[in-house]
Amino acid sequence: MDILTLLPFIVLIGAMFLMTRSAKKKQAAAAQMRNDMQPGTGVRTIGGMYATVKEVHDDTVLLEVAPGVHAIYAKNSIGAVLDDAEYNRIVHGDDQELDADGTVVPDDASSLTGESDDAGVAKIDLAKDDAADDAEVEDAKDVKDVKDVKDAKGESKTDGEADSK
Secondary structure, three states, X not given: OOHHHHHHHHHHHHHHHHHHHHHHHHHHHHHHHHHOOXXXXXXXXOOOOEEEEEEEOOOEEEEEEEOOXXXXXXXXXXXXXXXXXXXXXXXXXXXXHHHHHOOOOOXXXXXXXXXXXXXXXXXXXXXXXXXXXXXXHHHHHHHHHHHHHHHHHOOOOOOOOOOOX
8 A cells, every 4th residue: 555545544543642642631630630639628610619628538529518518529520629819719709919909990880981070061951841841732732623623524544444435
């Protein structure tokens, strides 16, 4: 056989070897991470729950999911072992970087829009005044008079009525 006909198969086998090798490295790193868990460390399960490790056994771990609430999980269900700073930031909302800078995020966006002086902005009065109410009443009377004249002539029709001529 010619080498050119074997080249696609060689490339395919090489790619499969590289993919399985990287997957095995990831699995080994995850297993090492799970074996290095110590009581008192914060973890995230593969379901996204954050908890503190209380006891580590051969295939299981005892997690404290809330103060006084313990649950037994399989070691394989631990997605990540978190360092103390990250665990406290996520679970307790402690942000040491924020405290060090003194930066505070406002609760609303009003302070982000710039100046609060509205002297140059004309305010719109949304309340109705009596003159506008009187004008609307006169317009309504005119419309009612026109409608009464149409009714007298028989010109006004409702939906579904046909001409009866």
